[in-house]
Amino acid sequence: MVWTAAAARRAGFNRSCPATIACYDEQQLPAIGTVTIEHEGHRFVLPMERMSLCLLVSQHPKCILAYHLSHRSRVSSADFLETFNNLLTPWSPREFKSLPDLAYKEGSGLPNGLIPGFLEGLRIALIRLDNDLTHYADAILVYLRELLGAAIEFGKVGRWLTRYAVEQVFAALQKEISRLPSTTGSGPADRHVHDPVGNAVKWNVSFEELSELVEVIVANFNGAPRRELYGATPIEALRREWAGRHAEGSAIPGYLPTLAEHIPLPVGICKVTIRGSEKKGVPPYIELDHAKYTSDLLHCAWHLIGTPMIALLQRDHRLIQIRYRNGSSFGPVNVTGHWSHSFHDRPTRQEIVRLHKQRTIQYAGSDDPIEVFKAHKMEQMRAHANRNPGKVVRGSNKVLSTLSGGTPIGPISSAPAAPVAPAHAPDTTDLWTSTRLAAQESLK
Known part of the structure; x- marks a missing residue:
């Protein structure tokens, strides 16, 4: 209220x-x-x-x-x-x-x-x-x-x-x-x-x-x-x-x-549910915007599978803060997979997913989607600047923010920058699954 x-x-x-x-x-x-x-x-x-x-x-x-x-x-x-x-x-x-x-x-x-x-x-x-x-x-x-x-x-x-x-x-x-x-x-x-x-x-x-x-x-x-x-x-x-x-x-x-x-204060708040399956050997994780998030703490919290939580979204969408429904803090979780390579916000990821579904841009599982998106938009803006040098591109500010990598907007180069990741929670899914299967094999 x-x-x-x-x-x-x-x-x-x-x-x-x-x-x-x-x-x-x-x-x-x-x-x-x-x-x-x-x-x-x-x-x-x-x-x-x-x-x-x-x-x-x-x-x-x-x-x-x-x-x-x-x-x-x-x-x-x-x-x-x-x-x-x-x-x-x-x-x-x-x-x-x-x-x-x-x-x-x-x-x-x-x-x-x-x-x-x-x-x-x-x-x-x-x-x-x-x-x-x-x-x-x-x-x-x-x-x-x-x-x-x-x-x-x-x-x-x-x-x-x-x-x-x-x-x-x-x-x-x-x-x-x-x-x-x-x-x-x-x-x-x-x-x-x-x-x-x-x-x-x-x-x-x-x-x-x-x-x-x-x-x-x-x-x-x-x-x-x-x-x-x-x-x-x-x-x-x-x-x-x-x-x-x-x-x-x-x-x-x-x-x-x-x-x-x-601080920083969240830029958005949404409801999420902790997924996973102890029967199938899938450790707890959170799925949001076509990506999985986890941490060392969440990785071991099997009792929380199916629990609704509150996600406090950050400017860097690779990291979100998780809270219980009563407001108490659970801690941060990090994105896994190729979304963890470069800074991006939530609207940028949603736009990349939309373009990928339309087959406008393509990237493999090992590629950095952000760099692919940057190259696509850079070429679009170059073509626009040549055709209409005195016209504003609608939505250009959002793209320029992504191209600047989360820093204040300034001169931008198409040369890819070295990836800088937030405090990353390692993805140990494969290691845990291998250990579990080895233990089951030893009990036979």
């Missing part, structure tokens, strides 16, 4: 207390970025789809607590959780490689990196969301509510004033970004905008440059004096509050430092 604002008010929290109420929203950036791709000795610039900026802003004072730059064509609950993942991860100043002349203003940044003990003293009581985000799965919202102990309120249709803090921040940020040559302006009817995609390619406005620019604009917003704070900056207002909490103590507990050990 997702708590309502009325239930939160009955709980007795003080809305005037700093960072008690947080507003979350997402908006598309009014600019087009590009990525440079090298393929078979050729170099071409590919325009990307518009990205979305996800913001978590405290209502009082008006301070950006965390942000996430999403490259998805349509934001999802994964971006929602990624923003809170950034909230629980201490911020540190970024090194600007694409725009070395960029610099933070003095006192700028995010509070979880500038204010000592910020996370330990933070307790968000109410999270306000746009009514347009009701498509988020209840499982995601309930998981986040239980993790952070916060109530969740969906605003009424057409009543954006309930989230005025985040809306005003978006207005300030988009005013700065709209000065770029690849800006999309206020919309298609903006007479001051002409061919933003063509300008992005002409001036090579890269994704890295956009990302660094957004970082500086967000950080500088928190370091700018605000009239409603009597000339103080949002960081200064929060620092004063937190200094008082440390000096006088607080009856409201903050987030435990150990909470950060459980």
Whole structure:
């Protein structure tokens, strides 16, 4: 059950207390970025789809607590959780490689990196969301509510004033970004905008440059004096509050430092069932998206065969966290077989399976499906860039994320990278089966 604002008010929290109420929203950036791709000795610039900026802003004072730059064509609950993942991860100043002349203003940044003990003293009581985000799965919202102990309120249709803090921040940020040559302006009817995609390619406005620019604009917003704070900056207002909490103590507990050990937060939640057969000598495993997952612990848990579990999906779909239905943790399990070679997310695997069924791409049992998919998409994008150099490929952002191997999107080469696997649980199925058969043979 997702708590309502009325239930939160009955709980007795003080809305005037700093960072008690947080507003979350997402908006598309009014600019087009590009990525440079090298393929078979050729170099071409590919325009990307518009990205979305996800913001978590405290209502009082008006301070950006965390942000996430999403490259998805349509934001999802994964971006929602990624923003809170950034909230629980201490911020540190970024090194600007694409725009070395960029610099933070003095006192700028995010509070979880500038204010000592910020996370330990933070307790968000109410999270306000746009009514347009009701498509988020209840499982995601309930998981986040239980993790952070916060109530969740969906605003009424057409009543954006309930989230005025985040809306005003978006207005300030988009005013700065709209000065770029690849800006999309206020919309298609903006007479001051002409061919933003063509300008992005002409001036090579890269994704890295956009990302660094957004970082500086967000950080500088928190370091700018605000009239409603009597000339103080949002960081200064929060620092004063937190200094008082440390000096006088607080009856409201903050987030435990150990909470950060459980990040990254899941990007999805689904139900799974532990499979296997002791009679046939098949150790316990979990099947999800045409792949089997197991671990040393699950490998020996014969008593759990047939047990329904909850899977917490990660950005790297080679690893998932398993929980019992009561919420207690079982532990991580790793994918086995050829899906374990390279980083990929769940939508990428589902797309590869779809293309494989259509016989658009082919791979053997020993091949890396991700590398086959990359080669196929790389050739498609090269052909598109030659035919339509000033046009955006629909779905290109999702493909570019896969091509970058889970790292921030930057210049991409078709040369295969060395596979980097997560902490891998070895597949000992053959070893266990051989041992079992040998034991049975010795008993005859």
